[in-house]
Amino acid sequence: MALVQEIAVPLIAVNDTTLTIVEMNFSSGQQVRKGDTVITFETSKTTYAVEAEAEGYIEYLCELNKDYEVNDIVVKIFSSVEEVKTTPTKKASINGSAAKKQVAAAKTERQWSGETVFSHKALELIEQKQLNKEVFHGYDFVGKDDVNIYLGLPIETKQVKQKGLAKAHDNQPKVIAVDTAKAAQQKLSSNKKREISYLSDVQAPGLTSTLYTAVEVDNIFVNLNQSLKTLKNSLLPIVIYETGRLLKKYPSLNGYFAGDSIAIFNDVKVGFAIDIEKGLKVLGLEQTNKLTVPEIEERILSLSNDYIDDKLKIEDLSDITFTITDLSGLDVTFFKPLVNMQNSAILGIGAIDTKLQRCTLALTFDHRVTEGKLVGEFLTELKKRIESYRPKGIVPKNVTCFKCLKDLAEDTSGIGFVKCITPQGEEAYICQSCIAGF
Amino acid sequence: MLKIQSEVNHKTIKEALRIRKVEEKFLELFSLGKLNGTVHTCVGQEFSAIAFAGQLKKKDFIFSNHRCHGHYIAFTGDVRGLLAELLGKATGTCGGIGSSQHLCHNNFYSNGIQGGIVPVAAGYALGNKLKDNGAIGVVFIGDGTLGEGALYETMNIISKWEIPLMIVCENNFYAQSTPQNVNLAGDINARAEAFGIKAFKGDTWDPSLLMSKAQEAINYVREESKPAFFLVETYRLNAHSKGDDDRDEEEVNNYKDKDFLNVFRKESPSYYQIYNDAIDVEINDFVEQIMREHETDFNDYHENNQTVSSNEWQPVESISKRQVELLNEFFKDKIANDERTVFIGEDILSPYGGAFKVAKDLSFIKPDRVFSTPISEAAISGISNGLALNGFKPFAEIMFGDFITLAFDQIVNHASKFHHMFNKKVNCPVVIRTPMGARRGYGPTHSQTLDKFLIGIDNVKTLSLNTLLDPKIVYEQVFKEEHPVLVLENKVDYGKKIAQNIPANFKCEKNADEYPVVRIKPAVSEPTLTIVAWGGMSEFVISCLESIFLETDLKPELIVPILISDLPVDLVLSSVEETGRLVIIEEGSQYGGIGGELLASLAEKSEVAFKVKRIAAHPVPIPAVKSLENIVIPDKIRIIKEIKESFI
Numbered sequence A: 001m002a003l004v005q006e007i008a009v010p011l012i013a014v015n016d017t018t019l020t021i022v023e024m025n026f027s028s029g030q031q032v033r034k035g036d037t038v039i040t041f042e043t044s045k046t047t048y049a050v051e052a053e054a055e056g057y058i059e060y061l062c063e064l065n066k067d068y069e070v071n072d073i074v075v076k077i078f079s080s081v082e083e084v085k086t087t088p089t090k091k092a093s094i095n096g097s098a099a100k101k102q103v104a105a106a107k108t109e110r111q112w113s114g115e116t117v118f119s120h121k122a123l124e125l126i127e128q129k130q131l132n133k134e135v136f137h138g139y140d141f142v143g144k145d146d147v148n149i150y151l152g153l154p155i156e157t158k159q160v161k162q163k164g165l166a167k168a169h170d171n172q173p174k175v176i177a178v179d180t181a182k183a184a185q186q187k188l189s190s191n192k193k194r195e196i197s198y199l200s201d202v203q204a205p206g207l208t209s210t211l212y213t214a215v216e217v218d219n220i221f222v223n224l225n226q227s228l229k230t231l232k233n234s235l236l237p238i239v240i241y242e243t244g245r246l247l248k249k250y251p252s253l254n255g256y257f258a259g260d261s262i263a264i265f266n267d268v269k270v271g272f273a274i275d276i277e278k279g280l281k282v283l284g285l286e287q288t289n290k291l292t293v294p295e296i297e298e299r300i301l302s303l304s305n306d307y308i309d310d311k312l313k314i315e316d317l318s319d320i321t322f323t324i325t326d327l328s329g330l331d332v333t334f335f336k337p338l339v340n341m342q343n344s345a346i347l348g349i350g351a352i353d354t355k356l357q358r359c360t361l362a363l364t365f366d367h368r369v370t371e372g373k374l375v376g377e378f379l380t381e382l383k384k385r386i387e388s389y390r391p392k393g394i395v396p397k398n399v400t401c402f403k404c405l406k407d408l409a410e411d412t413s414g415i416g417f418v419k420c421i422t423p424q425g426e427e428a429y430i431c432q433s434c435i436a437g438f
Numbered sequence B: 001m002l003k004i005q006s007e008v009n010h011k012t013i014k015e016a017l018r019i020r021k022v023e024e025k026f027l028e029l030f031s032l033g034k035l036n037g038t039v040h041t042c043v044g045q046e047f048s049a050i051a052f053a054g055q056l057k058k059k060d061f062i063f064s065n066h067r068c069h070g071h072y073i074a075f076t077g078d079v080r081g082l083l084a085e086l087l088g089k090a091t092g093t094c095g096g097i098g099s100s101q102h103l104c105h106n107n108f109y110s111n112g113i114q115g116g117i118v119p120v121a122a123g124y125a126l127g128n129k130l131k132d133n134g135a136i137g138v139v140f141i142g143d144g145t146l147g148e149g150a151l152y153e154t155m156n157i158i159s160k161w162e163i164p165l166m167i168v169c170e171n172n173f174y175a176q177s178t179p180q181n182v183n184l185a186g187d188i189n190a191r192a193e194a195f196g197i198k199a200f201k202g203d204t205w206d207p208s209l210l211m212s213k214a215q216e217a218i219n220y221v222r223e224e225s226k227p228a229f230f231l232v233e234t235y236r237l238n239a240h241s242k243g244d245d246d247r248d249e250e251e252v253n254n255y256k257d258k259d260f261l262n263v264f265r266k267e268s269p270s271y272y273q274i275y276n277d278a279i280d281v282e283i284n285d286f287v288e289q290i291m292r293e294h295e296t297d298f299n300d301y302h303e304n305n306q307t308v309s310s311n312e313w314q315p316v317e318s319i320s321k322r323q324v325e326l327l328n329e330f331f332k333d334k335i336a337n338d339e340r341t342v343f344i345g346e347d348i349l350s351p352y353g354g355a356f357k358v359a360k361d362l363s364f365i366k367p368d369r370v371f372s373t374p375i376s377e378a379a380i381s382g383i384s385n386g387l388a389l390n391g392f393k394p395f396a397e398i399m400f401g402d403f404i405t406l407a408f409d410q411i412v413n414h415a416s417k418f419h420h421m422f423n424k425k426v427n428c429p430v431v432i433r434t435p436m437g438a439r440r441g442y443g444p445t446h447s448q449t450l451d452k453f454l455i456g457i458d459n460v461k462t463l464s465l466n467t468l469l470d471p472k473i474v475y476e477q478v479f480k481e482e483h484p485v486l487v488l489e490n491k492v493d494y495g496k497k498i499a500q501n502i503p504a505n506f507k508c509e510k511n512a513d514e515y516p517v518v519r520i521k522p523a524v525s526e527p528t529l530t531i532v533a534w535g536g537m538s539e540f541v542i543s544c545l546e547s548i549f550l551e552t553d554l555k556p557e558l559i560v561p562i563l564i565s566d567l568p569v570d571l572v573l574s575s576v577e578e579t580g581r582l583v584i585i586e587e588g589s590q591y592g593g594i595g596g597e598l599l600a601s602l603a604e605k606s607e608v609a610f611k612v613k614r615i616a617a618h619p620v621p622i623p624a625v626k627s628l629e630n631i632v633i634p635d636k637i638r639i640i641k642e643i644k645e646s647f648i
């Protein structure tokens, strides 16, 4: 009794994020043999057929001629017919993809639709750690260190590359001639150049790694919004607040690589990245670990205003010990931030997936300063702390004021909604403002 | 005292005197330190030059040797160009690059390698025969050069193929310092006769008889379209080159007395004086002008063109045909459709079609452009060089790569040098192909990969064919080349189809270079090991890629250059800068190998440190017995073991 194969929508061309199912050669519950073509996808350019890897009983989780997102699981093959649910699940594509992302929370890019090849050492480690090989679905090759990274363990392979000493600070990129007949050439702005050199410092040696975690945020703003004046529905203030405190516990994330040593900052000064037409800047909050959430909100606002008004002071921009970049406003759910110069890590906040009520935190770190296991612990602890802001007990879903259609989560009164009977005689909720007036 | 033959007309005498005066001027300039290098004068031998070089037609050609000034002046009349050449001026015949022994002007060529010019001349003459233009050629050798093997390979062929070439052997009884009786066995003309070549004889002491016999021989070669051999007895009155003369003084003086121009001077002093003075004025005027001229600028001689590899990649297409079929298709097309194509080599006539069947059916398609040769690698390559100089596109096949050493002189001292030493007046677009490589049990002299000896030959492109690129496309590019190309094929690869064995999860791409570099890398992941291999070794390494990953945990990227004479250093470097690890696997032995060259170039450019391993054949002849052959040539077990030991 086992799941023998899962077929996910493959990534065939970068631009095709959804694929159409154009052929389903069996129906759920039927027996298939190894090598049978069981499903065919169509991209904008080509079709792609997938075969059964072993004998078994097929279950389709999809419908013909419908679009599904890359990585959606659309077929399962089981070793016995009993395991097949006779009514195939007909999921909309978006749900499927979100479900898949959840599984992939801690993963790097996976674009391979073929079989995965495991090195001998990787297999040993997988066995030792009793991992399911399926977690590496989407990899072309899995070596020992891919497993280590998955487990948040340090990389073992000897790093052999070393920047030549004389050139250590000379990250001048190679100048490549541009064929102006084929491409228009734009000069790099000095802002952009600075940005490149800032990011090259840590990224160029190629020794960074990124870990991801998914934070459950359902109803979190019911409580949070009460302590926020302006930045309602933003996680940034509490993420800064909690990070500020955690950095004292994880000093290696509050430092940087200094060539033949590691520097650890005495103070915690978390910076947040901002880029509104004035170039990418990181603005720091002095003594972050000693600020309250309202103070943090206040600092964020005043720094942002100064940024817009060009009134930033040198102290606002310097000696930042850790950076947070918040792309949640952009509806970006998943990204890999890049570590700034003289930092050892950066935290990225993705947009909240409103269906799943989840948000992904991504932490890129400099492997020369710290390692996966520790960073994994930091990230887990941060996740737990943020999740602790959610209201305890069950918060009813879809609690909406029937008059102004405001969500409970958006309510700032601190009192909550009142259960009521509508003029139509139906049970509903009404908010404080609608019942009592402003 | 000798009586002057009345028939020798004064024009001829003046011409001979002119040659002598020019050469005496050279000796004078040399003693004044105005002349760089060396001169071999033909003082005493001038009438040989006039009899042959002077009696040819303009469309005919001459190949000459180190003692070539007389031949040059008699054939081209270009005294000024010769003077400027030896004085090292830009207006010299070859811009001062070639000087005394390396001249080229209007179908006149000379080179300082004894014997090597003979097959080249034969190839040039063969070209004339194919063009059916009625032109013939003369190649001059000294009696010392009767010791060179290339001469006999060529005599055999010109006789067999009825090539209209006359070999003129100027017998001055010495080779540099060595008297003939020390070095020469047997009879000279009997050598030619043994090959069925008609032999003539004359001497420079009776110029008029020599002139008429020379004309007779020239007519014979032209009319019969057959080769001839002409032995001219003569004596050089000066040293071999400048002052190196150990000959008996009395002997030399005897010949001086016998010398025709000296006799003429004694017998007709007033004529002599008039001619002498006129020539002096002419030469001195030239020298005076030339001395004020400038020398060739280095930038006109050599431009340092650094090649940059393309970084645009596209997938490699696989072809379900064997490499040898595709090669054969290419040559069939060219031999049928391009008049310039000549295919030459051993055992290449159909139905046999060459030891590896690349030439299958070619001789059925165009019998007059396919030449199956005796076992004569020097002549095959030399004749090909001559054909190339004469506007043809010869493809020479050396049956086994190991035998290419016998063609080495033609590659290094002729094909490689012609273009530059003749100051870019000529191109030599010869192509020499040969199969190398082991894994077929042919043993020590039929299995070795000698590629390391064949890179670094100036102006010669060396390709190491692989199974990832369509050989027809590669050879189309080769066909367009204006300079020599060596193509090293591989015996095992002949039977392989194109790009059909790419292991799963790897992608195979080529760049946009004229001779594309191929890379095979993980489909998605970033590689952690760079491997460079070429030729037959690349196909083998491809079959090891998956095992390398499984057993070493390193994700390999294989880079396969094809143009091994100009390695894609920048591409390898950018890969290595990512992976930090480089393995170079070569089928030849390691010391002084191609891997060493690649590493040196990488080291010059790289700004990061990386780890390196070379894996190569053990430095012993390739054994025939399979178990040992597999050990000597890097095999899978050794490759994986060495990678583990070096990087893990």
Ligand SMILES: Cc1ncc(C[n+]2csc(CCOP(=O)(O)OP(=O)(O)O)c2C)c(N)n1
Residues within 6 Å of the ligand: B066, B067, B112, B113, B114, B115, B141, B142, B143, B144, B145, B146, B172, B174, B175, B176, B240
């Ligand atoms: C292949 C080769 N070997 C040796 C030499 C050096 N070398 C130049 S001239 C010469 C003697 C040639 O004698 P011969 O052929 O009789 O011509 P001669 O000098 O008598 O005119 C020698 C040995 C050379 N140039 N080429």
